[in-house]
Amino acid sequence: MTMTPVPLTTRKDWSSDQEVRWCPGCGDYSILAAIQMMMPDLGVRRESTVFVSGIGCAARFPYYMNTYGVHTIHGRAPAIATGLAMARPDLTVFVITGDGDALSIGGNHLIHALRRNVNIKILLFNNRIYGLTKGQYSPTSERGKITKSTPAGSLDRPFDPVSLAVGAEATFVARTHDMDRAHMQETFRRAHEHRGAALVEVYQNCNVFNDAAFEGITGKENRGSMLIQLRHGEPVRFGAEGEFGVFRTPQGAFVTDRVTSENESHLVVHDEHVSDPSLAFSLSRLTISDHEPTPMGVFRDVDAPEYGASVSEQIVQQQTAKGLGDLASLFRSNGSWTVS
């Protein structure tokens, strides 16, 4: 790799010449803009950045970035990105996925990529609906959802992507939403800085098939009372005046309540770096139904060995111990005999 400084770039340098073809008004536009504008500040090179995606509306994302990119098959992006990141530890690898792609057809790859802690940044655009197939319920749709495939209402209980990622002991888990560019950029930047696997859930509006799914939480008039901004080392409070907070019940679950002078000292204090995933998990369970105050920001950011680096280390160890591979010795490693 060259040692020359990373060239100064602007959003234009990171935008491809391809026409963006999402529906007008789609939340994906604001996420794309946030990322294109953020990239010049990350200190990475375009040629060393790869966007990998699977299938779905979100999966078209790589075509719009002027980087390397590969639009693959449904659900498999984390597995393809795993191979890429293992083979090329020098690259910055983003996975762009959606709720169907990541949590339904690709659920297995997602949890395994997270548990291995391979150095990929998974941005999960969650709109709680299948968009590209025109409006079936998804694994994050609320129970009872009326869609084309569930005319009498869906019966499945939804996944919470953050709970799932924390359950897989992902080392970095965060949530942001498409209505707040600064928050998205800050969250994506944190994910990029993390060494290892990162999952960022992005609440994203599908204005065609599931419009306003998050309006009750992310709408401008609702944010004050419904968004809980997580800040490391600080008591978890929300509301226009910080009048609400998160408390632990005697049974261990987290609940929200009005903060009083009596209970203020019992507020849950957020700690991103605690290795036990229970705190992050409990925070993620605050949102088990709609219209609940919803935490935003970084749930968990812990250090753990990065998978690709560990694989490379084993190679170096063996090369140090045995010397570089030699074919002539390999062919004789199970014994040989000579016929003269």
Next chain:
Amino acid sequence: MAQQELSTLGSVVLRFAGDSGDGMQLTGERFTSVSALFGNDLATLPDYPAEIRAPAGTLAGVSSFQVQISDHDISTAGDAPNVLVAMNPAGLKANLGLLERDATIIVNVDAFDERSLEKAGYDTNPLEDGSLGQFRVYEVPMTTITTEVCKDAGVKPRDAERSKNFFALGLVSWLYSRPTDTTDAWIERRFGKNPLVLEANRRAFRAGYDFGETAELFDARYEVTAAPFPSGEYANITGNTALAWGLIAAAQKASLPLFLGSYPITPASDILHELAKHKEFGVRTFQAEDEIAGVASAIGASYGGALGITTTSGPGLDLKSEAIGLALSLEIPLVVVDVQRGGPSTGLPTKVEQADLLHAMYGRHGEAPVPIVAAITPGDCFNAAIEAVRIAVTYRTPVLLLSDAYLANGTEPWLIPNPDDLPVVDPKFADATNHVADDGSEQFWPYLRDENTLARPWAPPGVPGLEHRIGGLEKADGSGNVSYDGRNHERMSHLRRDKVAGIVASIPDVDVDDPTGDADLLVVGWGGTYGAIATGVARARAAGRKVAHVQLRHMNPFPGNLGDVLRAYPKVLVPELNLGQLSRLLRAEYLVDAQSLNKMQGVPFRASEIASAIETTLGEQS
């Protein structure tokens, strides 16, 4: 001490059989190894159950290992064993039907108690009821003697009993005049860390050998002299090991880091195990969460400029199909190794079959041609792997490399190649823009093709100015941008087809084995049936038939002269371990009346079956 007569044999086929826990594979491998070092030609056929430890003593739990050793060139493990070593009644019962008429049977008589007989389904003791009358049966108390000789070595009887396979090895080593020093040395090496086990095995081996010499049970002793090999250095090698080494060698010669994405599956797992041992070559092995992730990670690695490989067997190939289609559409190198086993579904996990050919050929949606290479012997798995990598890298395409359960576990002496003589493949990574836009700007077009090969540029991330996006959606010819244009799709479909068809220019014509040049029948085989067909053809020739033989290694595209070769013979016979897959392809492609000879029994063809089919096809001698 009686001096037994020493007779010289041209070849002998031995079969070791016992319970899964009796160490029969190890015993067979040791006998093979000693014979290889001694200079015999040989071929082996391990045959073991899918269960790791099926109920002890039952037919389901029988594990066998067959080996043919000879003083001349052979290419199969033999049709019918001349000698069966049966460690228990089940081992006897399961293999009796395979033996030649007057075969020798050596049994561990200690294991023929009432309970074991019952477990094997014997109502009466076959050693006593006269049912083995046509065979020469030697009853040897292997367990008793083994525990006896281990007594004063401090080995518990239960542990000592486990060394009885070394007693059997010692006895057979005596019977066939095998040198003992290599086995002694091997026992020393293998069990050095466990002195008690080392001592028990050494004593058992010695006791078996001495038993042969002193027991006056055997009226004859045999030798099989060394075969006349071309001079050189040899190793005894399984197909799976040869395949793994071929991949390592190919990656080295192409200066590409090897990446294996794989999920454990019988009978392919040993390739993963072997590659995982060789990190000194920079090999990255990744045991993925499933078959799909195995191939997907390999695609990701190839996209990043590594040599992506995935290994599997039939059920895994089913799961990988969609991803292989992606690699085909992305046009990046990928080698998919399918070690074929009996199907469909879980089928016969440890048994051989060749029924994945049409899957390899057509098992994807859309017009999705994939080159196919098939290995023909265990040692040829090495060459086949190198050839698969050459095609994948040169033509930027997924390649299916077909092996099978017989090749995977079978062994043969392999002439060790000089690494300097192995072919070099240049990955020719893209390093510059290749297109000037209307506005004069320099661009990189990922789907601008090489005129000769129709291969597109391989442009892994990291090169400034070559940033580009590709995917599974149809791409515009040249620029690679997403295109839904129907005429472009048709053109791209033609290009993908023509690229794979054009590989024919780089592969050799088929080599026809036709000594007289005017054979009445051409036998066309493919892949792992080579040994049985070559031997069967040789027998038919010895019986006066004029028979030609072709063994295909390139299944897609077929070699350029194949049509002419097929049409040059009045009759064509196609033996396959399936229900007629190659014959169907040959008929479709060349309009020849290819007759099928099919077998689906989980075991290789016997040479006699080939010879007899040749007789039947040719009819009465004119």
